[in-house]
Amino acid sequence: MKINLTRRQQQILDYLREQDFDSPPTLDELCRALGLSSRGSLHKHISALVEAGLVEPMDGKHRGVVLREAETTADADRLPFYGYIAAGRPIEAIPRPESLEVPAALRTRRPCYVLEVRGDSMIEDGILDGDWVVIEQRDQARNGEVVVALVDGDEATLKRIEQQPGEVILHPANGRMAPLRYHPDQVQVQGVLVGQMRRYH
Amino acid sequence: MKINLTRRQQQILDYLREQDFDSPPTLDELCRALGLSSRGSLHKHISALVEAGLVEPMDGKHRGVVLREAETTADADRLPFYGYIAAGRPIEAIPRPESLEVPAALRTRRPCYVLEVRGDSMIEDGILDGDWVVIEQRDQARNGEVVVALVDGDEATLKRIEQQPGEVILHPANGRMAPLRYHPDQVQVQGVLVGQMRRYH
DNA sequence: GATACTTGTTCTCTGTTGGTTCTGGTGTAA
DNA sequence: TTACACCAGAACCAACAGAGAACAAGTATC
DSSP states (O other): OOOOOOHHHHHHHHHHHHOOOSSOOOHHHHHHHHTOOOHHHHHHHHHHHHHTTSBOOOOSOOOSOOOOBOOOSSOTTEEEEEEEEOTTOOGGGOOSOEEEEOOGGGSOSSOEEEEEEOSSTTGGGTOOTTOEEEEEEOSOOOTTOEEEEEETTTEEEEEEEEEETTEEEEEOSOTTSOOEEEOGGGEEEEEEEEEEEEEOO | OOOOOOHHHHHHHHHHHHOOOSSOOOHHHHHHHHTOOOHHHHHHHHHHHHHTTSBOOOOSOOOSOOOOBOTTSTTOOEEEEEEEEOTTOOGGGOOSOEEEEOOGGGSOSSOEEEEEEOSSTTGGGTOOTTOEEEEEEOSOOOTTOEEEEEETTTEEEEEEEEEETTEEEEEOSOTTSOOEEEOGGGEEEEEEEEEEEEEOO
16 A cells, blocks of 8 residues: 565565464464564554554553454455545555455455445435445446546545547536546546445444 | 454353353352453453453342353344235245345344345435345334334335324335325334445456 | 451552554565 | 655653552351
8 A cells, every 4th residue: 555564574474474373463472473582673664554544553551452454354344444445545545444244245256345424425326425435446347337447546536437539538426516528638537336335322 | 343352351251152051140259250250350351252242241140140141143134035025915924034244334233133124215315126125123213213113914025113192104215206105003113224235247 | 335356448569461553674476 | 965765772651461459238157
């Protein structure tokens, strides 16, 4: 996503990935396992991994617990949660993905992720503010599909797409909003809507 | 709901799970089994587990009894699917419930089930034909909640409820449909909407 | 019914563990 | 040189864990 890890950081991350902990290890345990003798040193590496969003932060919480991978690719029923989809913010800017349980029926076999909807632009398609949408990662879409589109490289939005020769039209599903017309070079498809969830409590 | 258990808490929980109690153990018994010598210490851990919803609380009730797993939420990620919710058919008539995977975030701790929506009567609330709705089984509702209501004993419908002295009003979310007014005796609440899911593929 | 015994609950006190922040040192590459 | 990755160790402090005492309410016993 961002930031390149140093050799040692990568090494520690690899160790955490391949290990199968019954309970999350403490810094001391990791030190022993990695042949270090200073918690402080290790802590700096862990902090870097937290910064990179690869390890859960343990703010003060002294949970006898240290790190847990926030990498969610493996788990079948959880998908990374990349934050909000709204005007003015590219998705890739979201720092550390959390994860969200998603039933198999709402996703596809290809890589997917979850966004939380902000705004009312798709309200007539039954997508409301606060809904979670499941997005299949894809850079091509068929006409009529609802897509996550990156406009001019810095504004991500959820709209129904219509691709015509020489222009791309993004249709909101809200009578008070007009379709947006762009040159094909301005619009980059980042994913296609495949599922949606909402909670009422 | 997540909540991180400390090591000791996890350890105690594991012990409770693997043990097969004929009668629920007392704090003293657990202390001996776990090598503690203070009920007070153990009690603090148990309280944490109760807080996390993993153990049944024993509020004051001095039943010579302590804890029992309320393993409800943990892996109950599938809910019974009772069929369609549409006019003209009471829910209890559905013969054989299948089951559907539902993420924990879309359900509650109390018994829930899933229905598939038929019709457009709640379209302005973002509930479309074909959506799955997660219903918490309940026979009472607060005004403003969306409920599964059985009218005259033979017609189940999904509507927003308004209960006034002497009458019950079921509000559709569709400008082309009018609210339905009934005598309280005619309407029986069968559940309350707590979650919703949709697939686009 | 009065008694003693259980059992859950709350409290204080004490010690340990573990995350965090320092300071300083070494080796390496630009 | 400067910059950076890496490590050691010390110190700090809050979270954690346990012991023990005391209390209240249920249960058993006579």
